[in-house]
Amino acid sequence: MHKGVIYAFLAAALFGASTPFAKLLVGQMAPVMAAGLLYLGSGVGLLAWYALRSIATYGREKRTDGLKGRDLPWLAGAILFGGVAGPVLLLVGLMHTPASSASLLLNMEGVLTALLAWFVFRENFDRRIFLGMIFIVSAGILLSGQLGSELGTPWGALAIIAACLCWAIDNNLTRKVSGSDAVQVAGIKGLVAGLVNLSIAFSLGYAVPEARSILSAGIVGFCGYGLSLVMFVLALRHLGAARTGAYFSAAPFVGAIMSLWMLGDIPGNVFWISAVLMAIGIWLHVTERHGHAHTHLPMQHPHSHLHYHDSHHQHTHDFPWDGEEPHNHAHQQQHLVHTHAHFPDLHHRHRH
Template structure:
């Protein structure tokens, strides 16, 4: 049986790793934007993520199917909603919003994605939250807002509403993705990347842009594979272990990580605002990392399929062999959880989405 490990692992490192990779997107994109249209660059980044993950999945072959649950018919509506919101509606609203709003105001408004993600998770899906988590989340968001503030504040116009709508769509996307996070994250991220890539490339071509030279396409695709594709895979895996609200809070660290990378890559100055934002985010991160949610809880009988190892929640037979038999881990198959009542630290992962009276 698998050895017990910290309840922070692997969800927190996955969420922070996802934020770090996505945080690299702005400074790297700024380098690429010198020679290409924004629509075209967005399309190349997303399409590169989709193509890169498709190649990765082909190279893994049967191993990929054995270790992860595959999408089922019941997952298709949630996948379609996630792709529609995050891959089509949100990018289109954002691009049109950017044409009607200032860059500084739009950057500030983009922090609403984290707030929308957490609010939907708490209000609609009833993920547990206490004052510590609430203060931590708002400290992280306050740091992100301060980091994006350019002195002009938020322009309340149609463009601002469109950008806010994009953030709401991404918030819905993150919560819809949570519903299918037990299935293969590479497939989910691959499909999202391909759809969003095609949409943005199409918008770029309609707007009159042309495809850049092959070396630039290859460079943009490589950047997209890591900052969007790999980042999204890690985000989906984090959803499994942390739930949507906590993953969204950690993901809100991306602007700070991006600012640090901009200093290192582009030579941007180290400012007092960055230091204060870092302090706020550090406080929020500490509040989340030091959370210890522990109480006696009951697991009802449950049958489902997902990637797992044989921990205390997964003690079942394999073709007549007991749970200590020689099997490759992690693996995925349909299995049944017997009713259980116990107490241990936990997050609202797929096995701990219970009510809190």
Template structure:
């Protein structure tokens, strides 16, 4: 009976729109970040990205998004915000807002963006493993098969590209691991308003990165470079996080992470299109293997029991679900 009703729903109603949008927005950031790594030092670039992310919350002010806070107190984390939530937010800022982007930018400095994007599929692997080992999420045989295939695809791509004199794959694995930790930490923040989380994460990351950037040396980029960096941050690190958190509130952290795993393919495709990076047979085979792996992970998620979601205290959000 429930299956029949699910099949009767329109196709668009069954598509996890929020998680796919988050994947697309974040996937855009990698190919557009690559040229900037030659113009801006890594710490300064990360600072501009998260400074720009503050502008990414503006689309979230549209009432239809269902993300508007009920009161101004929510913006200041006043009221019912628990110490655990504040600690989780700080950890998310450090891991996902400072360390992970620094690792990604460092990797992009000397490594092809298309290959680096595919290596970021390791985030799906790490997200599932962390959710299973640390947070007790159940894993089925399909998800286990997907984990094995992701490991194989990333391993083959990393090994062969290292032989081709491309250095820096370890930074992508580090970034993937840090963002996987961040993804699971964000489960503790799903009760909070996504706009508030994005604001604090962007501001906190910028405040932590700015002193590091000042110590790394003076900034010498042009106004155009600054604007481009802020735009990448607004779209790829700001609005994508709003949409990502909205997805977690709707379908849970692991399913969101599984769908978000398609973002590396978007980044890889755009890198090939806009940057003109070469395509090898190993790249094609690894991309196909990783796509199969992510698809299998998604199939495993469909066979899992629906995760218990933390209810929203914002009526507009609940009604929009």
């Protein structure tokens, strides 16, 4: 299986498993406080990992894929939408929505991510990918209709869909910096988003939760938001935003299963019909194949890469290289024309 797909499914599993745990936190503190602690746990944990990794490799490995000045506007926008607005809207939605149904509604993130990627950022797509998205959208609409009949006005569903839109914008902006160090990107996003949300919570007069609740939020945030985001950034690097969002649609199924087990939610027939429709949509995406003759233009960028068995990285080195792979340095992509199956990764963001 393509490593980008593996990264995307790992991101999905980690985030999906965090949904029922996040719902438990909502009962213990205000949504904005919970969002702040979840992201703060993510940011502190990842930046600690980043620091320890730097210390462990000091003098042995010089990484060149750190964030640059040109990356900061894209990262700031991603933090605003995905790290501040999105989590608060999700937690507000969870207050009015069963966790299993909320987990399936989160599939809308993949749909909205793809729509933005296709029509705003111009990623390629074909009829198979489009048909898969129709199945996922149909499932989301069906589930939202069920919530509307149960709750009178589907404010919980609308809040979750709004959170998905924020994350869709975040995903497409993060794609712009996905060639940078994934741990650094995710750590900064988590730390800034956590501090902003906590500042809002304290300004609204919310008290500091109990130490046990803070610790629980930190652990859930590090695993479900931090590690998940690292995997997601790596998937963006290899797959592009639309396909990563589609594979990430597996996350709600993980959350739904855990919600049924942990929280005792009892889904009705509409839930299962929606699940089948979403499963068909995900299957159409996972089984997609795309290949044609394409041209690589000269481009310089830094990221971890291989040389053997990779025609895209047949460059020379201006420093002594011991042959160890993968390795990380700024390199020049040469002009190249060839044909093979590919995704819209760092080297295949060409027009069709």
